[in-house]
Amino acid sequence: MSDGYNNYFTTVPEFKRMLEALYERDFILVDLNDVYEEKKVNGKLKLAKKTMMLPPGKKPLVISVDDLNYYEYMIENGNVFKLVLDEDGNVATWSKTPDGEEIVSRDNEIVPILDLFVEEHPDFSFRGAKGVLALTGYEGVLGYRTQSGSPDRESEIAAAKPVIERLKETGWVFGSHSYGHINVPNVSLTRLKQDTAKWKREVGSLVGDTALFIYPYGARVDPGDAKFDFLVASGYKVLSAVGPTSYTKVQGGAYTMDRRHMDGIALIEQQKTLADLFDPDAVLDRDNRPRSYWEKKTPHKRP
Ligand SMILES: [Zn+2]
Numbered sequence: 001m002s003d004g005y006n007n008y009f010t011t012v013p014e015f016k017r018m019l020e021a022l023y024e025r026d027f028i029l030v031d032l033n034d035v036y037e038e039k040k041v042n043g044k045l046k047l048a049k050k051t052m053m054l055p056p057g058k059k060p061l062v063i064s065v066d067d068l069n070y071y072e073y074m075i076e077n078g079n080v081f082k083l084v085l086d087e088d089g090n091v092a093t094w095s096k097t098p099d100g101e102e103i104v105s106r107d108n109e110i111v112p113i114l115d116l117f118v119e120e121h122p123d124f125s126f127r128g129a130k131g132v133l134a135l136t137g138y139e140g141v142l143g144y145r146t147q148s149g150s151p152d153r154e155s156e157i158a159a160a161k162p163v164i165e166r167l168k169e170t171g172w173v174f175g176s177h178s179y180g181h182i183n184v185p186n187v188s189l190t191r192l193k194q195d196t197a198k199w200k201r202e203v204g205s206l207v208g209d210t211a212l213f214i215y216p217y218g219a220r221v222d223p224g225d226a227k228f229d230f231l232v233a234s235g236y237k238v239l240s241a242v243g244p245t246s247y248t249k250v251q252g253g254a255y256t257m258d259r260r261h262m263d264g265i266a267l268i269e270q271q272k273t274l275a276d277l278f279d280p281d282a283v284l285d286r287d288n289r290p291r292s293y294w295e296k297k298t299p300h301k302r303p
Helices: 002-008 012-024 110-120 153-169 189-207 226-233 264-269
Strands: 027-029 036-041 044-049 059-061 063-066 082-085 091-096 102-105 131-135 173-176 212-214 238-242 247-251 254-259
Touching: 002 264, 012 110, 044 247, 044 254, 063 110, 082 153, 091 110, 091 153, 110 131, 131 212, 153 173, 153 189, 173 189, 189 226, 226 238, 226 254
Parallel strands: 027 059, 063 131, 131 173, 173 212, 212 238, 238 254
Antiparallel strands: 036 044, 082 091, 091 102, 247 254
C-alpha cells in the first residue's frame, strides 16, 4: 500500500503547493465540457475544438481526479472515508481514526482544498469551473456503497445525492472511469459494452449523463478500433488518457487528449515534463514521504 500511495498520490502539502504555483503562473481552471463544440458541416454534426475567450494572459487548465470512490482497501489504509456536507452545506470529508474519533475536514482532500482556494482566489476559475471527478461504480461513488448488491444500497444512494448535487452546484463535473476499472485496450468489445451499460445504470443514474470518458490506467484505444467507435457512439465526446505531455486532438468524432499525472512518480522521475506547471522539486513533500522513497532519486536536494 505504501508504494501505491507514494507512486500514485500527492500529499496535501504537495497539492497546495501545486495550486499556488499554477495560480502564480496565470493558469485558470476551465470546464472540460467547454473545450469542444459540435458544428453543422454540410448538414452533419461535426465535433471541433472550441475557441474559449479567457481573461487576458490566462492559460487554461483542467484538473481531473480519478477513482474518487474511496475504495474499501484505501479506507483501511489512511484515506478519508467519504465526502459529506458539513454544517454549512460545504463539501467536506468524513473519516474515523483508529481510536474511533470522527473527523469532518475541509483540509485533507482535493475537492474541499480546491473549493477553498477558489473562494480565496476567484480569478483562478473561469466561470466557476473546478475539476473533473472520474468515477468507477463497482464499490459505489464518493465513499457511498451505491452499487448493485450493496446491503445498504437505498440509504447510501439517498446519502450520496445531496453531496453530488452540491459538487455540481460548485463547479465540479463528473466523468466515467468505467464501471469496473477495466483496461480498455485489453478487454473485449462485449465486455466494454456491458461495463458501459452498467456504469450508466448505476453511476450515470446518480451523477447524470456525461460526455467525458477518462480511461482507467490512462490506457487508450485509437480511432479505427471498434472499442473507440463504441465509446463515441455511447455519447462520450472527450476521451482522456494519460501521457508524459498533454495534447489535444479531434479525431474519430471525439476530442482526444492525454493528461499528465501529478503523483510521486512524476514529482521524482519526470521533473522535466512538469517544469512548465511548477517546480517539482519545490513541490515534493519530503516531510511526509518516506526518506527512502525520494532520497536516492533526488540526491542533490538531500538536507
Ligand atoms: Zn483509475
